[in-house]
Amino acid sequence: MTDLICRKSMMRCQTPGMCSPHGGCQDPVTQQLRAENKWLRNQIPSTEMVWCACGDGYPVNSYGAGFMDANNGVCANCDAANGGVEPGLDTPDELKALRKDAERYRWFRNQHWDGSAICAVVDPKQSTKLGAYCPSEKLLDEAIDAALTMSKEASHG
Numbered sequence: 001m002t003d004l005i006c007r008k009s010m011m012r013c014q015t016p017g018m019c020s021p022h023g024g025c026q027d028p029v030t031q032q033l034r035a036e037n038k039w040l041r042n043q044i045p046s047t048e049m050v051w052c053a054c055g056d057g058y059p060v061n062s063y064g065a066g067f068m069d070a071n072n073g074v075c076a077n078c079d080a081a082n083g084g085v086e087p088g089l090d091t092p093d094e095l096k097a098l099r100k101d102a103e104r105y106r107w108f109r110n111q112h113w114d115g116s117a118i119c120a121v122v123d124p125k126q127s128t129k130l131g132a133y134c135p136s137e138k139l140l141d142e143a144i145d146a147a148l149t150m151s152k153e154a155s156h157g
Contacts, residue, residue: 054078104144107151118147 049057050065052075058064067076113119121127121134128134135143 052078104141104148107148108144116147118143 048060050060050068051057052068052073054075054077056064056075056077058068058075064075068074108118108120111119113121124134
């Protein structure tokens with residue numbers, strides 16, 4: 001006769017058939033097979049998916065799903081994992097400043113020399129005259145912001 005293992009104490013059952021409050025006694029071979037089946041089920045790719053707010057999805061029993069579980073439902077690939085901040089940036093304010101710079105650049109690159117107040121000049125030492133106003137850095141940002149605001153008002157007004 002094989003010894004039965006109590007599910008609660010995980011020791012040899014002293015009272016076979018009397019352990020119903022603990023879920024009953026189990027044969028060690030059955031217990032080993034159940035553990036092996038559970039392990040094998042976790043190795044099979046799952047058809048169920050766990051979805052992140054960024055749109056990335058991972059099978060339930062994958063590393064990605066485990067990462068999300070450990071990180072409040074956020075995957076490793078999205079900005080949400082960094083509190084909305086891109087890697088390498090310390091604050092959302094830095095990200096906001098980069099977005100503003102990108103908006104300025106997109107607007108600036110669409111300007112033409114013959115129809116705008118601001119344009120780019122290649123080889124300025126040869127192309128501009130002494131005394132021409134050529135803003136840079138903060139002054140250029142301010143000039144672009146003012147021109148951008150005027151163009152937005154003109155298109156809405």
